[in-house]
Amino acid sequence: MRPRLDQWRPDAVHAESVDLxxxxxxxxxxxxxGAAGVAAATVVAESGRSVVLVERYGFAGGAAVAGxxxxxxxxxxxxxRAGGPQQVVRGFTERFRAALAARGGLTSPQRYGKTWTVAHDPLMWRETADDLLTAAGVRVLFHTAVTGVLMDGDHHRGVVVESAAGRAVIRARRTIDASGDAAVVTRAGHATTFGDHGVIQNPTMFFRLGGVDTDAFRAGYGPDSICTPELSERILAARAAGADLPRQKIFAFTSPRPGELLVNATRLTAADGRxxxxxxPEDFTEAEILGRRQVRAYARFLSQNVPGCETSYVVDTGVEAGIRQTRTVVGAERLRNDDVLTARKRPEDGICRVPWPIELHSGDRPRLHWLLDDYYEVPYLSLVPATGEDVIVAGRCLSADHEALASARVTAQCFEYGHAAxxxxxxxxxKATSYRNLAGSDVRSAMTRNGSDLE
Structure with missing residues (x-):
């Protein structure tokens, strides 16, 4: 019988004096x-503090690269309104963007509905992160997973890690959980929520499509990376004829590599529809297998229906299915849906601007709620768990309502959450004080001095 998720034990608390x-x-x-962890580790190490960065893969990048x-x-x-892209997020985000662009790993802005985005080369993303972390003096442990936490009462004192070499501890005065899944916070027993009453956004399997005549593709597909209604109708017709194409609104971006597209098209649900x-891990495994099959179906559809893709081929899929949402910490403060919808500014404690729409991936097409000519700000204390000391989160597991997270979780903001952490x-x-006792205004001011656009 398949075990229920609640039969797993995510908690793994060890006394500070554990014999390892x-x-x-x-x-x-x-x-x-990932983006948040690279930012956090780099900025802390550049101040002269000693930092260890732990990553389960053999490279940096998280959802941006592995996914x-x-x-x-x-x-x-x-x-x-007419006009080109207007950038409103800088800080570490801009520093990484500029470094990636300087090595030829980034496209110019591409239209995405009512806004813009840029596509990157995943190998160059890894190399950019390597250079920043090395130059800052971060001690990086790839191929290493966090499996437990060291606690002294309510205080975090480090983590337990495992690799092929065995199990050991890393003792630390402060812990930054940039796992995306709140892996440290959960193992310590701090509260988290999970999507909308247990339902999260669909994972997806991104893929790279090579052998594309990108000029012919853009002429036929259109100037927007979101496909046209006409192409969606073709997908619906192919689905009705038996093709495995469960999502009819797809996204396709030109890559920094000649003749290549980055495609976001799949929608991953269980074989039984749930x-x-x-x-x-069983659901994750099912997502991986079904995702790769779906990629082939969408690649065939594109080769048969979109100019420029006639002789295209799948270069690769993600190392893992793209994850949009898992656990969300219960924080000292929470980013609320109304904060997003009203474009709330927080001059007293806002640590990141967010102009991205609420982008909910559920059902057969993404649902978008645009924030036109405006942005909101994320409160500092949404990064601080409501319980526990000497731990802070960075990345998509920040404390946020379900719909708010569908806007706040994207890459530019994750860099800045790491910067804030x-x-x-x-x-x-x-100051020898707890995270929750810090004034958000002090964090905001420090980020502004370090390049973030918050004034």
Whole structure:
């Protein structure tokens, strides 16, 4: 019989004095080397503090690279007015964007509905992260997973890690959970929520399509990366004829590589029709297998129906299915749906601007709610768990309502959440105080001095 998810034990709390080899005793340990983790580790280390970054894959990038999400969304305002892209998010985000562009790993802005985005080369993303982390003096442990936490009462004192070498501990004065899944917070027993009453956004399997005549493709597909209604009708017709094409509104971006597209088309649900829960390894496995099959179906459809794709072929899929949402921490404060819908500004404690729409991936087509010519700001305390000391989160597991998270979770913002977590960590260490006792205005000011566009 298939085990229920609640039969797994995510908690793994160990006393600070646990008898395991100690790999490092540092100021800060960062769990996860996605956009948020790279930003957090780099910024903290550049201040002179000692940092260990733990990552289960052999490279940095998280959802952007392993999941092949492939775009830096959330940089630009949305608008119905004529004109080009208007960037409103900078800070570490802009620093990484510029470094990636300098090595030829980023496209110019591409139209995405009412806004813009840029597509990146996943290998160059990894190399850009490698260079930043190395130059900052971060000690990076790839091929290493966090399996437990060290606790002294309510205080986090580090993590337990495992690799092919065995099990060990990393002792740290502060912990940044940039895992995306709230892996540290959950293992410590702090509260989390899970989507909309247990239902999360659909995972997807991104893929790269090579052998494309991109000029002919753009002429036939149209100037927008979101497909036309006419192409959606063709997908519906092919589905009715038996093709495995469950999503009719698809996205296709030109890549920095000649003759290549990055395609976001699949919709992954279980074979029995239920929503997949990618925290559950059996569901995650099903998503991977079904995703690769669906990629082939969409690639065949594109080759048969879209100019420029006649001789195209699948270059690769993501290392893992693209994950949009899993656990969300219960924070000292929560980003609310109304904060997004009213474009709420937070001059007292806002640590990141978000112009990205509410983009809910459920059902056979994504649902978009645009924020036109405006943005909202994310409160600092949405990164601080409601319980526990000396731990902060960065990335898509921030405390947010379901719909709000569908806007706030994207890559440009994840870089800035990592930036915010780093600045809060430096202030917490300097002042010898807890994260929740820091003034959000102090974190905001520190980020502004370090390049974030918050004034």
């Amino acid at each position: 080899p100690c790999l490092a005793d540092v100021d800060v340990v960062v769990a996860g080397a 092949l999400s492939g775009t830096i969304c959330g940089l630009y305002l949305a608008s119905d 929503m997949l829960n990618v925290i559950d 780093a600045m809060a960590t430096l202030l917490s260490l300097e």
